[in-house]
Amino acid sequence: MQIIALIIIGAAAGFLATRLMKVETDVVTTIAIGIFGALIGGLVLRVLIAVTGFAAGFVGAVLGAILLIWLWQTYGRKRR
Template sequence: MGLIWGLILGAIAGLLASKLMSEESGMIKNILLGIGGGFVGGLVFKILGFTATGMIGSLIVSTVGACICIWAGRKLFT
């Protein structure tokens, strides 16, 4: 059940990030952005000394991380 919730949370985080960053993307890309964003956001928050708990905290961390991934992708590929 944790995997399903992780995918749902990743999809929501990727969708939020794509809307915040005006990125046109499909559902699969949103899920991948959210999952990758969770990893990136977790690293950034840990370096800055912040912690996030619960589903809302995970959503915020994943969304911030996905926004960072979108921003980095734009800088690298355009």
């Protein structure tokens, strides 16, 4: 089922990418560009997430802490 969704998303992405890059292609080429782009992008993204899983978690934790500090400074310390 994920492959079918990837193909559908890839076809839409190919259409959008060819329009953004101002490339004139036929429908079959546009769909093929999107499908292969989605497959390549999906594989690369999965590898990057697997490799940088710890780093991504750390970045998420830092961003969450920054948000918490901002909320605390903005709404928490009103007793001066």
